[in-house]
Amino acid sequence: MTTQLLRGSFRFQFFLGFLACAGLLAYAIYLQLHDGLEPCNLCIFQRIAFAALGIVFLIGALHGPKRHGAxxxxxxxxxxxxxxxxxxxxxxxxxxxxxxxxxxxxxxxSFMRETMSTWDVVRKVMTATGNCGDVDWTFLGLSMPWWSLIWFVLLALWAGYAAFRRA
Known part of the structure; x- marks a missing residue:
């Protein structure tokens, strides 16, 4: 089964990448709405990155290009x-x-978006000046940012394998 999954079509592999991103985003929203875990600014940007990655995976899966260049x-x-x-x-x-x-x-x-330019907001958020240091959730001893980091690395490897392997 694992070999079939790894050798599956580009379309299938990218669809699995999309499902992973959608599942991760759904779980983050569940934790926010059900468990009351409010996301910090860096969490919001991680969600945006997962959404962007998921969109690339979805478009690639829907297109299912045959050519290596695409x-x-x-x-x-x-x-x-x-x-x-x-x-x-x-x-x-x-x-x-x-x-x-x-x-x-x-x-x-929301306050920063109303009072600053987009680039100033990005710069301010990336310099981490809020509650991003709080660890409100862990699984197997790792906080949510650790798990996000692991998933981004895994999904990067998955996308690279799907896109750059020989047909």
Whole structure:
């Protein structure tokens, strides 16, 4: 079964990537709405990166290109979204590893969007000045940013394998 899955069509592999992104986003929203875990600014950007990655996976799956060049283009798009997610999740992990109270995320994202330009908001969020250092959820000893980082790496490898392997 594993060999068939790995050797499956590009369309199927990218559809699995889309399902993984959709599932991760659904779980994050479930934790927010059901368990009351409010996302911080870096969490929001990780969700955006998962959504972008999921969209690339979905479009690639729907298109199902036969030519290697088109597959490569989808692979590059997925890798770009994954690398952005890795950078954001990596920053979030770093923030959580700092001593309590030393680094935070700042004002709520909605307030910053009303009072700052888009690039200033991105720069402010990425410098982590709010509650991003709080660890409210863990699984197997790892916080949600750690799991996001792991998933971004796995999905980058998956997209690279699907897009750049020989047919």
């Amino acid at each position: 597959r490569t283009a989808y692979g590059v798009g997925a890798l770009i979204a994954s690398i952005a997610g890795i950078a954001i999740a990596g920053r979030h992990v770093w923030v959580q590893m700092q001593p309590a109270g030393e680094v935070s995320c700042g004002a709520p994202l």
